[in-house]
Amino acid sequence: MAKTKASHKFITVLSIVSILGFIGIVTQSLFELDITYYIESLWIIIMGVGFILETNIKSLKSLNSGITTNNFAYLTTFVIGILALFAGILSFPGIRVTNPSFVAIKGIISIIAVLVIVIQTWVIDYNN
Numbered sequence: 673m674a675k676t677k678a679s680h681k682f683i684t685v686l687s688i689v690s691i692l693g694f695i696g697i698v699t700q701s702l703f704e705l706d707i708t709y710y711i712e713s714l715w716i717i718i719m720g721v722g723f724i725l726e727t728n729i730k731s732l733k734s735l736n737s738g739i740t741t742n743n744f745a746y747l748t749t750f751v752i753g754i755l756a757l758f759a760g761i762l763s764f765p766g767i768r769v770t771n772p773s774f775v776a777i778k779g780i781i782s783i784i785a786v787l788v789i790v791i792q793t794w795v796i797d798y799n800n
Contacts, residue, residue: 682788685722689715709765716778717760719785723753756781 696711727750734743759778762769 681725682722685718685725688718692718709763709768713760713763713765715760716756716763716781719781720753720756720758720760723749723756723788725753727753752781752784756785 692711692714696707699705699707728746732743732746732750734740735747739747755777759774759781761767762774763778
């Protein structure tokens with residue numbers, strides 16, 4: 673059984689998200705400064721950028737000939753990335769949209785991000 677390799681882009685995004693979480697904890701505990709909303713919005717924006725970076729743009733260009741199994745996965749990853757980017761921008765404290773459907777979208781994006789982390793990191797290839 674061989675483990676799959678995570679892409680370098682994905683590892684970079686995951687590292688940045690971890691650093692943001694650490695910064696949030698440090699500012700809360702040392703300086704008693706609550707930047708939770710900023711960290712949340714930056715986390716979602718970075719995950720959106722990560723999804724967009726994982727998209728193979730060349731496969732999206734092949735949409736002119738129709739949706740295939742190859743470009744469908746890239747298309748859904750790109751759409752999720754765009755939604756995450758918009759959700760992150762609309763989550764900044766100055767804007768802070770709190771509509772229940774918008775909060776649901778952020779939750780779904782978070783669940784998808786966790787699934788991508790699991791798939792990218794721990795899925796075992798059983799074909800060997």
